[in-house]
Amino acid sequence: MHVRMTLLAAGRSSPVANVRFDDERSLDAAGWEEVVRRAPALSHLAAAELRYCSPSARCRETGAVLGLAPLAQPALLECDMGRWRGATLAEVAAREPEAVHRWYADPCSAPHGGESLLSFIRRIGGWLDTRPVGDGDQAVAVTEPSVLRAALCYVLKAPPHAYWQVEAHPLATLALAGGAGAWHLDLL
Template identity: 80%
Template sequence: MHVRMTLLAAGRSSIGADVRFDDDRSLDAAGWEEAVRRAPTLSHLAAAQLRYCSPSTRCRETGAVLGLSPLAQPALLDWDMGRWRGATLTEVTVREPEAVHQWRTDPRSAPHGGESLLTFIRRIGGWLDTRPVAAGEWAVAVTEPSIVRAALCYVLKAPPHTYWHLDVQPLATLTLTGLTGDWRLELR
């Protein structure tokens, strides 16, 4: 029997130009307002038998605003950016332009000392495949947008560079159905 897993991208914690690697900020005012406004349309997620979240502050807050009471999963930590943690892409590009180029073009590289893109995608895929969900159950996980992107690459068996061509907006949902290693993307 198949299981169903819905990934929900956390609400906004900063504007685009201020997005920092591996940032653990709270939802900003606009993020809170949007989550409260969208809560009625996302209320059906509370019917899931299991509710998880990434351990970050904004994921836990998004889950709380939506009434999900999710359980934090360490396996759903954001992409480990090593020494780039807390910096913006612009800041890192100014300091280490060659390292940023390598990071963007070689999915096996981790010039920042954290996880490579390939390792990150495999980690998220491993969580999906060993998810704590029984057959026939539905689970919801409030995650970082990067985790939704990695899950899409894994489920679709897409080349790692596909990650750079996916945009995940705050509070976007992705529903997957299937079994270990044989996931399907469900569009509604």
């Protein structure tokens, strides 16, 4: 089976300096405005037969503004950050600098008590590989930016450390084609 999957990063929910781990916040005013402004350029996504989203408020809202009516998928949640949930990176680094260093250095570690980076990448890859699709189907998923980064690592079979070398901004898209275990980038 062959599918074209477009992953779309949700609109922003806060300024970059205030991004929090496992943030469940809604789109902020600037995020709403950007999604509305970019909606015409993203309207082609509504042609997808299969439409998914992370259950977070900003992903559901982004999908709604774009008229996608996506199905929420718990597997598309951000990496489980355990006790760091709700904190900014700066706050955590001030409290637990060694733990933050370990988290960046070892993709198998989970010093926050949640999910390791490697487990997160595998979870996203597992979700991609189990999409029920027919040959030639198109799918779209409104996700957290971190999901785009994890999907890219999975599809390219890149080492987990490559995750830290990818920036995924609000409303960024990642186009993939293929199917279970045989994904590739679809550069347009």
